[in-house]
Amino acid sequence: MELPSYTKQQLALRNGQDKPQIWVAYKGIIYDVTESRLWKNGKHYEHWAGQDLTDELADAPHTEVVFEKLTKVGTLG
Template sequence: MILGIGLTSCSTAGTEKFTVAQLATYDGKNGNKAYIAVSGKVYDVTNVGEWNNGSHQGVSAGMDLTQVIGDAPHGKLVLDNLKIVGTLTK
């Protein structure tokens, strides 16, 4: 367990490109995968227990969280343990 949140996998760079609209479909609800974006990278949080049903501490999956990650108690360090599935495009 890393950072006390049950993450043990290593990052793997993905090559898929996501628009904001495409990312929004990965909201973790109704069987959808849960993806988040931070600083242009898209991460898979589908199997992270704290992201149950696409929500974590009042934040929803399927969004660019670049502006809010700094306020999280764990900061950006937790991202090092998530799988990168692609990049966020404008």
């Protein structure tokens, strides 16, 4: 199944404040973190949902393996 494409503006609305969904992007894929207790209110440590976190992963204490557990909802177009 091909994933739908979303713009950065559409992703930005899924920030934990404007819409009920909480999404983040990594390497062109958008992931749903709505159910994650680590993303409560769209915030995860110093990071905010609704953004492309590709460049920020280097600062994280974990690797990209964390994304394997998340549901893919689309691509960042």
